[in-house]
Amino acid sequence: MRDLVVAGGGPVGMAAALHAHRAGLSVVVREPRTGPIDKACGEGLMPGAVAELARIGVHPRGRHLAGIHYLDGTGAGATARFTAGPGRGVRRTVLHDALAQRLAEAGIAVEARAVTDVGDAGDHLLVDGEPVRHLIAADGLHSPVRRLVGLDGPPATRRRFGQRCHVRQAPWTELVEVHWSHRAEAYVTPVDDDLVGVAVLGEAGSRFDDLLDDFPRLRERLTGARTRVLGAGPLRQRARARSAGRVLLVGDAGGYVDALTGEGIALGLAQARAAVACLAAGRPDHYEAQARRLVRRHELLTLALLRATAHPPVRRGLVPAATRLPWLFSAAVNQLARPVGRPA
Numbered sequence: 001m002r003d004l005v006v007a008g009g010g011p012v013g014m015a016a017a018l019h020a021h022r023a024g025l026s027v028v029v030r031e032p033r034t035g036p037i038d039k040a041c042g043e044g045l046m047p048g049a050v051a052e053l054a055r056i057g058v059h060p061r062g063r064h065l066a067g068i069h070y071l072d073g074t075g076a077g078a079t080a081r082f083t084a085g086p087g088r089g090v091r092r093t094v095l096h097d098a099l100a101q102r103l104a105e106a107g108i109a110v111e112a113r114a115v116t117d118v119g120d121a122g123d124h125l126l127v128d129g130e131p132v133r134h135l136i137a138a139d140g141l142h143s144p145v146r147r148l149v150g151l152d153g154p155p156a157t158r159r160r161f162g163q164r165c166h167v168r169q170a171p172w173t174e175l176v177e178v179h180w181s182h183r184a185e186a187y188v189t190p191v192d193d194d195l196v197g198v199a200v201l202g203e204a205g206s207r208f209d210d211l212l213d214d215f216p217r218l219r220e221r222l223t224g225a226r227t228r229v230l231g232a233g234p235l236r237q238r239a240r241a242r243s244a245g246r247v248l249l250v251g252d253a254g255g256y257v258d259a260l261t262g263e264g265i266a267l268g269l270a271q272a273r274a275a276v277a278c279l280a281a282g283r284p285d286h287y288e289a290q291a292r293r294l295v296r297r298h299e300l301l302t303l304a305l306l307r308a309t310a311h312p313p314v315r316r317g318l319v320p321a322a323t324r325l326p327w328l329f330s331a332a333v334n335q336l337a338r339p340v341g342r343p344a
Contacts (some may be wrong), residue, residue: 126139
């Protein structure tokens, strides 16, 4: 009987498989999509994500990121430089290829099919009729496995979506720029020597070009050819729990608040590591508490910022406040950007 099936062949799922292989578990990845999987995300790996990838020997090609720079429509801004080491701007397809290469080197099989049925057989699971000891779901925001095992939470009342494209031009900064308007944020991330990623977060029904019009200074800087726009959302996803017996949810599958603070990959990778450690120790029941501890700081800060910036006066005052209190802005950014601690 196989030890583990990982549902989802994105970065978090592949990382979980690599951790499992290193722990001596027999593992297979189930992913119905083939080839490098793209996604509408900001593509800025925070220092925590770079550290998590290094643990499994993955060092994707990309651009050095020194910190975060907030800007408002007047051109005023505040900068927080990373204190725990650099981040890295990496195309999602490049990250996928780097992880897929490590899977191939480790001899980990990837099956081009989805998980469509999960049954509890007591001391093991039946995944599409096949016996397996455990299942890790890393199948994204709209996780089918989360729904199959009854862990879907209630829908969020506020529906935010992300949209992203790339612009073919040389980056003008080593920082992730976050441009703020009255209704949206635009994230500008250098991802290659001649490529810049632009992700816009806004409410449901907003068009990319309409939101980009909120940032005239940014639009003027974007002079290169633009790729097609990809979208994702709604960003807020709730799960009733991150585990159900022998099924563990990691990354976005286990619930997601918002992309506002940008360290979703770091948290997903840390959860993948923690989940496999629990399985290797024979204690899947320990994962729930460890996953909650890993994400607590992120969720509290992100929810607080998201709720505060829903009010126009607070939203307008955010960048000026960060400019007046640079030490506080730097402390908040580095709390979120630092490597995620090992679970206790």
